[in-house]
Amino acid sequence: MTSQGSEPPVGPLDTHSDATAGPLGTHSNVLGGAAAPLVRSLDNLTHETMGPYNIVPVASPLTQPYWDGAKEGKLVLQRCQGCGYYNHPPNYICINCKNRDHELAWEEVSGRATLYTHYICYDTSVSGFEEKVPYAVCIVELEEQTGLLLMSNILNFEYGELGEGLTMGLPLEVVFEQVNDDVWIPQFQPRSS
Ligand SMILES: [Zn+2]
Numbered sequence: 001m002t003s004q005g006s007e008p009p010v011g012p013l014d015t016h017s018d019a020t021a022g023p024l025g026t027h028s029n030v031l032g033g034a035a036a037p038l039v040r041s042l043d044n045l046t047h048e049t050m051g052p053y054n055i056v057p058v059a060s061p062l063t064q065p066y067w068d069g070a071k072e073g074k075l076v077l078q079r080c081q082g083c084g085y086y087n088h089p090p091n092y093i094c095i096n097c098k099n100r101d102h103e104l105a106w107e108e109v110s111g112r113a114t115l116y117t118h119y120i121c122y123d124t125s126v127s128g129f130e131e132k133v134p135y136a137v138c139i140v141e142l143e144e145q146t147g148l149l150l151m152s153n154i155l156n157f158e159y160g161e162l163g164e165g166l167t168m169g170l171p172l173e174v175v176f177e178q179v180n181d182d183v184w185i186p187q188f189q190p191r192s193s
Contacts (some may be wrong), residue, residue: 046158047135050187053179055128062090065106070184075111077148078104086145111174112155113140113188116149118166136163140172140188156189 059067069076076089080094082102086109093100104162118138126131136159142148155175169192176184 023111039190045134045136045161046156047132047153048156049177050132050135050153050155050185051177051179053128053185056179056183057185062092065182066090069106069108070176070186071182073176073184074108075186076108077144078140079107081105086142086148088148109142109144111186112143112191113150113172113174114143115139115142115166115168115170115172116155117168118163120156120161120163134161136166138166139186150186150188152186152188154189155187 048171056065060103063070065076065078066175078090079085080087080097080099080102081104082099083094083097087095087104091104094102094104095129116139118136120134121129121137122134124133129135136154138152138154139149140152142150154166154172155177172188174186174190178184
């Protein structure tokens with residue numbers, strides 16, 4: 001994927017009022033789509049929600065339990081019943097012990113995590129997310145296991161235009177964001193306790 005004009009916009013919102021270009025307009029044009037303008041203020045970003053979602057996750061047979069759990073307000077992950085290792089994303093055999101005889105069962109985890117890393121997305125060529133930029137895309141590390149990482153958005157938290165406030169190790173907890181009647185997405189927010 002090519003990227004042109006990769007400098008993030010740092011000026012006030014009204015400097016990006018050209019609806020035909022967008023902050024990465026040339027990037028979007030390469031992909032054949034029309035870039036959207038920035039619609040949020042760059043000061044003290046607060047994403048209480050990432051909704052409405054124009055793209056809805058579709059479960060596969062392998063990931064169905066993950067989404068079923070989220071719908072019930074539970075963060076469930078695949079865990080090897082032989083060695084105890086959590087596998088995420090889910091797999092067909094445990095990536096730790098690689099023993100094909102060990103069952104991979106779904107178990108609820110605490111939902112407690114810390115911020116592992118993040119970036120602020122300004123890319124308006126990501127279909128379905130054009131109107132949401134800028135927003136933080138985060139990798140969180142669950143406390144159950146070193147290196148147990150999930151991709152998430154950070155909700156209910158003000159962070160700066162370049163991600164100020166999103167410090168590594170920030171304590172987080174899972175929160176379930178409703179997409180429609182059937183789909184809930186595990187997201188993360190600063191830990192309340
Ligand atoms: Zn294992």
